[in-house]
Amino acid sequence: MKTIYVDNAATTAMSDSAVKAMIPYLKEVYGNPSSLHSAGQAAKEALDAAREKIARCLNCEPREIYFTSGGSEADNQAIRSAAVNGARKGKKHIVSTAFEHHAVLHVLKKLEKEGFDVTYLDVHSDGLVTAEEVEAAIRPDTALVTVMYANNEVGTIQPVREIGEVCKKHGVIFHTDAVQAAGHIPVDVRADNIDMLSLSAHKFHGPKGAGALYCRRGIPLNTFIEGGAQERGRRAGTENIGGAAAMAQALEDACANMAANAEKESALRDRLIDGLLKIPHSKLNGDRKKRLPNNVNICFEGIEGEGLLLHLDARGICASSGSACTSGSLDPSHVLLALGLPHEVAHGSLRLSLSEYNTEEDVNAILKAVPEVVAYLRNMSPVWEDLETGKKQHLI
Ligand SMILES: *Cc1c(COP(=O)(O)O)cnc(C)c1O
Numbered sequence: 001m002k003t004i005y006v007d008n009a010a011t012t013a014m015s016d017s018a019v020k021a022m023i024p025y026l027k028e029v030y031g032n033p034s035s036l037h038s039a040g041q042a043a044k045e046a047l048d049a050a051r052e053k054i055a056r057c058l059n060c061e062p063r064e065i066y067f068t069s070g071g072s073e074a075d076n077q078a079i080r081s082a083a084v085n086g087a088r089k090g091k092k093h094i095v096s097t098a099f100e101h102h103a104v105l106h107v108l109k110k111l112e113k114e115g116f117d118v119t120y121l122d123v124h125s126d127g128l129v130t131a132e133e134v135e136a137a138i139r140p141d142t143a144l145v146t147v148m149y150a151n152n153e154v155g156t157i158q159p160v161r162e163i164g165e166v167c168k169k170h171g172v173i174f175h176t177d178a179v180q181a182a183g184h185i186p187v188d189v190r191a192d193n194i195d196m197l198s199l200s201a202h203k204f205h206g207p208k209g210a211g212a213l214y215c216r217r218g219i220p221l222n223t224f225i226e227g228g229a230q231e232r233g234r235r236a237g238t239e240n241i242g243g244a245a246a247m248a249q250a251l252e253d254a255c256a257n258m259a260a261n262a263e264k265e266s267a268l269r270d271r272l273i274d275g276l277l278k279i280p281h282s283k284l285n286g287d288r289k290k291r292l293p294n295n296v297n298i299c300f301e302g303i304e305g306e307g308l309l310l311h312l313d314a315r316g317i318c319a320s321s322g323s324a325c326t327s328g329s330l331d332p333s334h335v336l337l338a339l340g341l342p343h344e345v346a347h348g349s350l351r352l353s354l355s356e357y358n359t360e361e362d363v364n365a366i367l368k369a370v371p372e373v374v375a376y377l378r379n380m381s382p383v384w385e386d387l388e389t390g391k392k393q394h395l396i
Contacts, residue, residue: 001316004362008203008294009152009180009353010320014246015205021249022207025242032238034228043241050241050248057255058197059188060214066221066231067244070211071179071200072103077224077235078175078196078213079107079146083116085220086143086173095137095145095172097121097129098338101152103198104177105334108146121147123338127156127286135166144173149181149197153335153351154286155295157185164193173219179203179211183254184292185262195219199251201243205355206250210243261356266293268354268363273298275367276350279374281387283396285339285349294354299341301396302384303348303377311373317366320351344383345395 005013025046031039033047051062058065068074083094096108098120108118119137121129134145145167150157160176167174175196181187182197183204189197196219201210215221227236254261273284273296281301300308305321312319321333332346352366378384386392 004317004358004365006352006354006358006362006366007318007320008355009155009351011202011208012205012355013357014202014207015250015253017253018201018206018246018250022242022246025245029241033241034230034238043239046241046245047239050244053248053252054212057187057251058182058214059190061217063232064214064217066213066215066234067239068198068211068213068224068235069209069240071101071177071198071203072211073224074198074200074211074213075101075103075175075177076107077221078198078215079104079111079144080224081215081220081222082144082146082173082175082196083111084222087116089143091141091143092116093139093142094118095121095134095142095147097123097147099123099127099151099153099335100146100148101177101179104146104148117141125340126290127151127154127339128290129158129163131159131162131166134163135170138166138170138172142170142172144175146175146177149176149178149187150185150292151286151335152180153333154297154339155180155292155353156286157181157290157292160194161192167195168193180292183251184258184294186258189214189216201247201250204250204254206247207243210240210247212247257356262293264356265354265358268358268360269293269296271363272296272352272366275363276370279371281394281396282374283345285336285341292353296350296352296354298350299336299345299396300348300350300374300378301345301394302381302387303374305347305349307377308348308350308370308373311376312369315365315369315373317369320353321349342395 029042031043033044051065054065055062164174173195178197179200182199195216197214199212202208221234223234225236276298283299285297309321336346
């Protein structure tokens with residue numbers, strides 16, 4: 001049975017060109033970039049080249065890119081640094097949203113315990129926040145605004161440029177978790193007024209364990225890992241050269257093919273959305289237009305998302321319900337709850353996230369399997385019986 005992988009928001013397969021870019025640094029060019037000899041300098045050149053490529057894709061300077069171990073580390077470093085530097089000036093307020101990734105939310109929760117005050121903006125039912133709401137939340141003691149570029153569960157794209165303008169106007173640092181956006185939709189840190197941005201290689205066909213933090217020149221960035229002077233003293237540890245080289249290659253490819261990939265993926269996405277919404281009592285989560293080209297997120301009333309996933313997996317379809325980080329827990333996704341979905345509806349969610357490797361045949365197979373599995377599960381569900389006999393009201 002062929003596996004149909006539609007969980008690309010969780011992680012992607014590495015591309016051939018990213019693998020190819022990595023291989024020389026596993027064996028041939030193994031020097032330490034801090035060494036002065038030729039083997040070290042060859043590794044340093046590779047690191048510099050990777051930094052330049054990434055900077056070109058984001059429209060910043062190479063020196064504004066700091067390599068990290070991934071998106072989570074970049075989020076942690078950016079938010080902690082901005083918070084601590086704000087506190088030094090008496091600014092201990094942060095503005096964010098209720099539907100950030102846990103790599104942001106959990107840092108904010110910790111900062112709250114350390115005496116910071118965080119405003120979590122409500123997310124509208126369409127999965128969006130507005131720049132006006134961000135502006136209204138900014139106070140004289142606001143040190144940081146952190147709002148994700150695109151949501152990892154419902155795929156909604158936030159008005160980042162407008163939020164950036166508002167932050168600039170009020171002199172507040174603006175960080176965005178762009179892990180789902182980078183390589184998928186145009187991201188330009190200058191035009192978007194972004195001060196700090198996190199990205200992760202494995203969300204755009206690069207390797208796992210490699211990421212980057214962009215930090216605008218002039219914005220102070222604290223040292224996150226103490227030790228050697230790597231990454232201009234901000235992040236100690238011998239660099240992951242192969243990871244950086246492969247990430248840079250993957251991002252360059254993603255940016256070069258962005259329009260074509262988006263066109264292909266959004267056509268598949270739209271077929272999936274239209275086809276799956278034919279299932280009665282189903283609902284698309286997140287705005288239909290302001291969403292990533294690769295994201296489908298639909299709730300089916302009367303079923304459990306976990307059951308749906310297991311049955312789809314048995315048919316070779318790898319999908320997701322809620323985010324991978326919350327799977328295994330019984331609480332429905334905090335993102336779907338933030339959109340205002342009732343618990344019982346949020347439980348029956350399915351996320352399909354595509355890549356350019358998906359095909360029309362994949363979509364055909366999904367459009368055949370999902371309605372069958374939903375009908376099967378509903379047949380067995382006592383909740384569905386109550387809904388059908390009128391004992392309970394349909395919510396969607
Ligand atoms: C995957 C993801 C992260 C975490 O990135 P890692 O590289 O896995 O640490 C952070 N934010 C968002 C929005 C993500 O989708």
